[in-house]
Amino acid sequence: xxxxxxxxxxxxxxxxxxxxxxxxxxxxxxxxxxxxxxxxxxxxxxxxxxxxxxxxxxxxxxxxxxxxxxxxxxxxxxxxxxxxxxxxxxxx
Numbered sequence: 826x827x828x829x830x831x832x833x834x835x836x837x838x839x840x841x842x843x844x845x846x847x848x849x850x851x852x853x854x855x856x857x858x859x860x861x862x863x864x865x866x867x868x869x870x871x872x873x874x875x876x877x878x879x880x881x882x883x884x885x886x887x888x889x890x891x892x893x894x895x896x897x898x899x900x901x902x903x904x905x906x907x908x909x910x911x912x913x914x915x916x917x
Contacts, residue, residue: 828912835909842902846895853891858883 860871860878869880 832909832912832914835905835912839902839905839909841906842898846898846902849891849898852897853888856884856887856891858887874912886889 837871857879860869860880863869863880863883869882871878872881
């Protein structure tokens with residue numbers, strides 16, 4: 826039985842997971858929690874920029890959430906790539 830289709834599927838899924846990881850890490854790098862997004866009456870440290878007031882603690886928590894997802898997707902990509910490499914080839 827040929828393992829070429831399995832090898833191709835694992836490689837394609839690995840590439841998809843790698844693209845997902847890149848997108849998730851991009852999302853993590855751009856995520857911010859604006860002061861206006863906080864519940865009314867909540868007191869937090871607020872940073873000011875030219876365009877918005879944002880909460881650094883909540884922003885860090887949000888970025889950590891997306892970063893965790895990106896790392897999970899990268900782990901899946903690495904695992905699938907390892908599986909693709911370990912499958913015997915057809916010698917072609």
